[in-house]
Structure formats: C-alpha cells, structure tokens
Amino acid sequence: MSVDRLIDTEPVIATAGVEVLQKALLDQAAPTGAADWRPPAPGTEDALATLAARGTTGPANDLAVQRMLAVRPELAGIGVARDVIPGMTDTTFLHAGPPLTWERSSGPIRGALIGALIYEGLAADEVEAAEIGEWGGITLSPCHHHQTVGPMAGIVSPSMPVAIVRNAAGDGVAYATLNEGLGKVLRYGAYGPEVIERLQWMEAVLGPVLAMTLQKTGPIDLQTLIAQALQMGDDGHNRNRAATSLLLRAIGRGLIENDAEPVDDRAKVFEFIDRNDHFMLNLVMAAGKLAVDAASGVPGSSLVTTMARNGTDFGIRVSGTGERWFTAPAPVVDGLFLGGFSAEDANPDIGDSAITETVGL
Amino acid sequence: MSVDRLIDTEPVIATAGVEVLQKALLDQAAPTGAADWRPPAPGTEDALATLAARGTTGPANDLAVQRMLAVRPELAGIGVARDVIPGMTDTTFLHAGPPLTWERSSGPIRGALIGALIYEGLAADEVEAAEIGEWGGITLSPCHHHQTVGPMAGIVSPSMPVAIVRNAAGDGVAYATLNEGLGKVLRYGAYGPEVIERLQWMEAVLGPVLAMTLQKTGPIDLQTLIAQALQMGDDGHNRNRAATSLLLRAIGRGLIENDAEPVDDRAKVFEFIDRNDHFMLNLVMAAGKLAVDAASGVPGSSLVTTMARNGTDFGIRVSGTGERWFTAPAPVVDGLFLGGFSAEDANPDIGDSAITETVGL
Numbered sequence: 001m002s003v004d005r006l007i008d009t010e011p012v013i014a015t016a017g018v019e020v021l022q023k024a025l026l027d028q029a030a031p032t033g034a035a036d037w038r039p040p041a042p043g044t045e046d047a048l049a050t051l052a053a054r055g056t057t058g059p060a061n062d063l064a065v066q067r068m069l070a071v072r073p074e075l076a077g078i079g080v081a082r083d084v085i086p087g088m089t090d091t092t093f094l095h096a097g098p099p100l101t102w103e104r105s106s107g108p109i110r111g112a113l114i115g116a117l118i119y120e121g122l123a124a125d126e127v128e129a130a131e132i133g134e135w136g137g138i139t140l141s142p143c144h145h146h147q148t149v150g151p152m153a154g155i156v157s158p159s160m161p162v163a164i165v166r167n168a169a170g171d172g173v174a175y176a177t178l179n180e181g182l183g184k185v186l187r188y189g190a191y192g193p194e195v196i197e198r199l200q201w202m203e204a205v206l207g208p209v210l211a212m213t214l215q216k217t218g219p220i221d222l223q224t225l226i227a228q229a230l231q232m233g234d235d236g237h238n239r240n241r242a243a244t245s246l247l248l249r250a251i252g253r254g255l256i257e258n259d260a261e262p263v264d265d266r267a268k269v270f271e272f273i274d275r276n277d278h279f280m281l282n283l284v285m286a287a288g289k290l291a292v293d294a295a296s297g298v299p300g301s302s303l304v305t306t307m308a309r310n311g312t313d314f315g316i317r318v319s320g321t322g323e324r325w326f327t328a329p330a331p332v333v334d335g336l337f338l339g340g341f342s343a344e345d346a347n348p349d350i351g352d353s354a355i356t357e358t359v360g361l
Numbered sequence: 362m363s364v365d366r367l368i369d370t371e372p373v374i375a376t377a378g379v380e381v382l383q384k385a386l387l388d389q390a391a392p393t394g395a396a397d398w399r400p401p402a403p404g405t406e407d408a409l410a411t412l413a414a415r416g417t418t419g420p421a422n423d424l425a426v427q428r429m430l431a432v433r434p435e436l437a438g439i440g441v442a443r444d445v446i447p448g449m450t451d452t453t454f455l456h457a458g459p460p461l462t463w464e465r466s467s468g469p470i471r472g473a474l475i476g477a478l479i480y481e482g483l484a485a486d487e488v489e490a491a492e493i494g495e496w497g498g499i500t501l502s503p504c505h506h507h508q509t510v511g512p513m514a515g516i517v518s519p520s521m522p523v524a525i526v527r528n529a530a531g532d533g534v535a536y537a538t539l540n541e542g543l544g545k546v547l548r549y550g551a552y553g554p555e556v557i558e559r560l561q562w563m564e565a566v567l568g569p570v571l572a573m574t575l576q577k578t579g580p581i582d583l584q585t586l587i588a589q590a591l592q593m594g595d596d597g598h599n600r601n602r603a604a605t606s607l608l609l610r611a612i613g614r615g616l617i618e619n620d621a622e623p624v625d626d627r628a629k630v631f632e633f634i635d636r637n638d639h640f641m642l643n644l645v646m647a648a649g650k651l652a653v654d655a656a657s658g659v660p661g662s663s664l665v666t667t668m669a670r671n672g673t674d675f676g677i678r679v680s681g682t683g684e685r686w687f688t689a690p691a692p693v694v695d696g697l698f699l700g701g702f703s704a705e706d707a708n709p710d711i712g713d714s715a716i717t718e719t720v721g722l
Contacts, residue, residue: 248610252631
C-alpha cells in the first residue's frame with residue numbers, strides 16, 4: 001500500500017478473530033474487513049503453517065462441501081439389517097461411535113447388546129448374553145463402518161428392520177434403525193421384556209407395513225421434508241415434531257390404501273409414529289450419513305465427516321484422512337436429569353446422533 | 362408531588378403514546394413509565410371523555426377478554442348445514458361479512474351464490490340462478506348471524522357439510538364449511554362444472570368420511586393444535602401447514618380404522634386434506650368464532666368481536682353493542698396479483714377470515 005493511499009483515502013480497519021471488535025466497528029458504521037481467524041491450538045502451529053503454505057486445504061474443502069451438498073436423500077424403503085447392510089453377518093452387532101470392545105464398553109452399550117442377543121434368540125437371558133459378550137461370541141463393529149448410524153447405544157442386530165435412505169442425485173445408500181420411542185428402550189441400554197417385545201413387533205409389523213407402504217407411495221424426498229421442518233421449529237436432532245408430522249402426511253394415504261395388511265397393524269403403525277416425535281430422528285441421521293459419506297476421502301480436506309460417541313470414546317473422522325478415527329475420552333454431558341438422578345449417575349456421551357450437528361443442523 | 366421529592370429523588374420520566382421516546386429512555390437505562398395513549402380520532406373526543414369518566418370500559422373489557430380466553434374449541438364432528446346450523450332453511454344461503462342484498466353484492470358473492478344454487482339443484486344454470494337471486498327467491502343472511510364463518514364469499518348452502526366446533530369448557534358451538542382448496546373454487550366466486558363436482562364429492566364423501574372418523578377419534582382439541590402450529594410458523598390465516606399436518610396426525614389412525622367406508626374414499630380424503638394446507642383455515646376460523654361469540658354482549662365493553670367483509674362493505678361489531686353492525690365501504694387490498702391482473706381487476710375485500718385477526722392471530 002502506498003503512503004498516498006493511506007493519506008488520501010478513508011482507512012478500512014481490519015480485524016482478526018475477535019468478534020467484539022468487528023461488531024463495535026460495524027455499530028459505528030466504520031468500513032471494516034474481518035478475517036475469520038483464531039489462534040492455533042498449542043503444538044499445532046508448525047503443522048498448520050505447512051498446510052497453509054501448501055494451499056490445498058481450501059480447494060479440497062470446497063470439493064468436499066460440494067459433494068456433501070449435492071446429496072439428495074430420499075427414504076427409498078425398509079429392509080432387514082442382515083439382508084441390506086454391507087458386511088452384516090448373523091453374529092455382527094453394530095454399535096454407535098468409534099470401534100469398541102466388550103471389555104471397554106459402558107453400561108448402556110452392554111445393556112443394549114444383552115437386549116439384542118436376547119432379541120435375536122442367541123441368549124436366553126442376561127447372564128448368558130453377558131457370557132457371549134465376554135468370550136467374544138459376537139463381532140462388534142461401528143455403525144459408521146457399514147453406511148449406518150444408530151442413536152444412543154446404536155445397536156443394530158441382524159434381524160432389525162432398517163430404513164434405506166438413498167441418494168436420489170447419484171450414488172450412495174445409508175441405513176438407520178427405526179426409532180423405538182422414549183422410555184425403556186434398547187438404545188438406552190434397557191433389555192426388559194417390554195423392550196424385547198417392542199423390537200419383535202417392530203420386526204414383525206412396523207418394518208413390513210412401512211416397507212409395503214413405501215412401495216405404494218414411492219420414495220419420500222427427505223431433503224425437502226427436513227428443509228421444511230427446520231423452518232417449522234425443528235432442529236433435526238432433539239426436536240423432530242414437524243418432520244415427523246410431514247412424514248406421516250407423506251405415508252398416510254399409503255397406509256390407508258395398503259389393504260393387503262390387517263387394519264389393526266396399519267392403525268398401530270400410524271399410532272406408533274404419531275406418539276413418537278423422535279421417529280424422524282433416525283431418518284435425519286441416515287440422511288446426514290449419506291451426506292458425510294459423500295464428502296469423505298477428499299485428499300487434503302479438513303472437513304469433519306464424523307462426530308460419534310460410543311459411551312467410552314468420542315471419535316471424529318476427517319475427509320482427508322478417510323476412515324481413520326481420532327478419539328478422546330467421551331465427556332459427561334452437562335444436562336438436565338430426571339428426578340433423583342444427577343451427573344454422578346450419567347454415562348459418558350453416547351450415540352451417532354451427532355451426525356446431525358456434523359452436517360450443520 | 363411535593364417540591365422536596367422533585368429535588369431529593371431521581372426523576373422518573375413519563376411518556377405518552379410515542380414509542381420512540383420511551384425506547385430512547387430505556388436504551389439509556391433511565392427510569393421511565395409509559396402510558397398506552399394515542400390521540401382520539403377527530404370528533405370522538407366528547408364521547409371518549411364520557412366513557413372514560415364512567416370508568417366501566419376497563420372492567421367490561423376485562424370480562425369480555427376473560428370469556429374469550431376461557432373458550433376451549435374442539436372439533437366435535439361434521440354435520441350437514443341444514444341439520445345443524447341454527448336458522449337454516451332449504452332456501453337460506455349464508456354469506457361472509459355484514460348483511461347484504463343481491464343488488465348490492467359483488468361478483469364473487471353473486472358467482473358463489475350462482476354456484477351454490479346450481480349445486481343445490483335449485484337452478485339449472487347461471488341464467489336461472491341469477492334470476493332467482495334477482496327476484497329474491499332465496500334468503501341471504503350473514504354467516505355471523507348463525508354461529509358460522511365462511512372464508513372469501515363464505516357461501517353456506519343447506520346441503521354443505523360443515524365442521525362442528527364446540528366449546529369443551531362450557532357452552533357454545535360454531536360452524537364452518539370445509540375448505541375446498543385453491544384454484545377454481547366456490548368461495549372465489551367460481552361456478553364451473555369442476556367446482557360443482559367438488560362440492561358434490563365433499564357432500565357425498567368428505568363430510569361423511571370425516572364425520573365417521575371423528576366418531577372413532579373423539580373430539581380433536583383445536584386449542585392445543587393451533588397453539589402448537591403458531592410455534593411452528595403458522596399464522597392461522599394464510600399459513601396453516603403445521604396445523605393441517607397436526608390435524609392429519611390427529612385423524613390418520615381413525616381414517617385407517619374406519620373400514621366401514623371404501624378404502625378409495627378414505628385415501629382420497631387423506632389426500633384431499635394433504636394437498637390443501639388451507640384446510641385448517643376454516644377450523645381456525647370456527648375456533649375464533651366460538652371465542653368472539655363468547656365475548657359478545659358484555660355491556661360497556663369496547664372489544665371488537667367481529668371484523669368481516671362481504672365484498673361490498675367492511676363491517677365490525679363490538680361486544681357492548683352486541684349484534685349491531687358498523688359498516689364502511691370495503692377497501693381494495695394492496696396485494697400481489699397473478700400474472701396479467703392488477704388492482705383494477707380486484708374486488709373489494711371479502712370474507713369472514715379476518716376472524717383470525719379479530720382473536721389476535
């Protein structure tokens with residue numbers, strides 16, 4: 001900049017990182033330019049300088065984001081986990097978050113695995129199920145390694161019905177279990193008789209009825225549905241009342257017309273979804289999984305493509321480093337507790353549902 | 362106020378009516394009190410002074426508002442206008458807004474009356490219908506005189522199915538037609554074959570199917586439904602997507618279970634409502650009518666209980682003056698027009714739907 005320009009023109013003030021300075025200038029209508037900058041974490045300075053000098057991160061991130069935004073998720077159908085999820089076997093049990101062993105797993109994961117073993121008929125009771133877990137009678141694998149996501153414990157066992165969410169604008173499929181509702185449910189680690197009975201009903205009735213209904217309706221455009229729901233007060237993670245309402249609108253006619261199946265079953269399916277505003281959560285998660293998988297594996301991209309917790313570890317994955325996990329201990333969430341419980345009763349953070357935040361919801 | 366207080370204490374600044382002064386003081390954290398005041402309309406000073414001196418308006422308005430807020434509207438059923446609406450006869454045709462004659466009525470009202478006469482089988486065609494209108498072969502009466510409200514032309518003829526909205530917390534019933542959707546519809550004054558056929562389908566299928574479904578579901582709490590919808594981006598008048606979604610949730614199970622009626626009819630009913638986000642408008646209007654009727658007739662109350670237009674006049678009614686209308690020419694709305702049309706093509710304002718604004722939506 002020549003000295004003349006400094007003297008002859010209005011100064012423009014540059015700020016870096018500290019928003020309050022930028023805001024004070026804007027409030028005074030001063031011409032200003034803000035750099036989106038923050039200090040590097042201690043110890044990362046050299047690595048960041050190398051990356052910055054290379055100059056590939058920006059274009060790589062543009063490409064990764066572009067791939068993510070190009071995805072158009074649609075609910076294409078309902079299948080059975082063992083039939084549709086890549087890499088499932090009769091003894092594969094998927095779980096939330098980064099890789100985990102029975103030994104390192106927390107109460108909710110073990111509880112949900114016990115429940116799933118009983119549900120699958122592989123164990124008669126809690127004791128037998130825990131023994132199977134301990135001697136390694138089942139293969140544990142992260143949902144995220146199988147184009148799948150699961151809320152909380154995120155256990156997906158072979159017989160469970162799963163939503164098939166397809167990219168209508170290209171390749172890619174993602175899967176998620178169907179949401180059980182609130183209260184005593186497998187994903188919180190509960191495995192009492194009512195939990196197992198609900199899972200059996202979901203397998204025998206909910207899955208098949210929805211599968212047949214979706215054949216009547218055709219694929220449901222989740223992109224449009226979620227976009228509308230966000231404008232109607234949903235956050236796509238903990239509030240999904242609008243999205244669940246719009247989903248029921250999308251399948252209602254199909255449920256009425258689907259008269260190959262008993263009226264009572266179809267009425268129960270409508271009611272089950274109507275009574276559970278979290279029903280859409282799992283579908284939003286699958287839509288998110290489709291988006292991050294599309295953005296994964298772009299060389300040089302620093303875009304975070306996974307944030308997921310297994311109740312023991314918190315793991316992230318980054319586009320440029322592909323399948324590699326970076327983990328740290330899962331934190332205890334500073335949350336509200338039901339009466340009589342406190343942070344001391346809490347399990348460390350758990351679930352793949354942070355996929356919603358990963359895609360920016 | 363003693364002079365000592367003026368000197369010894371912090372001054373508190375009073376403002377009257379002009380919000381910008383009040384706001385400037387608040388921004389400076391100055392102690393301030395605001396009077397909700399505006400200048401009287403020219404010529405009303407003496408009357409207002411008399412009312413103010415009497416001191417009864419405030420308590421009367423409190424009572425009227427209290428009665429309005431105590432109403433709990435619920436959708437109790439669907440009936441046929443001639444069977445349920447007080448004062449209906451086989452030749453009574455209700456219309457929107459204040460009282461009106463055929464001679465003074467505008468295009469949309471005449472068009473809708475012609476359509477309704479053809480629909481009722483009282484006229485074979487447009488010419489015959491207009492003749493009946495001209496010689497006074499039908500009795501015109503405002504919806505508002507019959508516990509009823511109708512959007513736009515607001516024509517209610519004897520055979521039409523109507524929603525029955527009841528006060529779950531006391532006395533009172535209100536009625537509204539079922540919304541026809543957008544495009545060529547009776548309430549805009551259209552009377553072509555597709556309009557008449559749709560009305561016939563609504564009478565033969567929509568009304569009976571919904572009536573039977575509501576017997577299955579029981580009454581639907583409109584208070585809760587509308588309150589939620591307002592938090593989901595609806596305004597209750599021109600945007601009713603959330604409310605219509607929640608209504609479909611409320612009746613979906615009933616439509617599936619209601620297997621006394623043909624599958625195709627029930628599927629068509631679900632689809633008809635699903636394709637028309639204005640469906641809930643008429644029900645919100647009936648809920649509003651219930652509220653204003655409860656607030657009407659409180660001596661001394663200046664609460665406006667009706668704002669309605671018939672395409673010629675704009676009329677209001679006030680609680681303290683009960684059934685009496687105060688009218689002025691209906692204005693032409695400053696709105697957006699479909700391509701090729703302008704304000705010159707517009708009819709003056711029309712419809713009872715301003716009931717939504719009357720109750721504060």
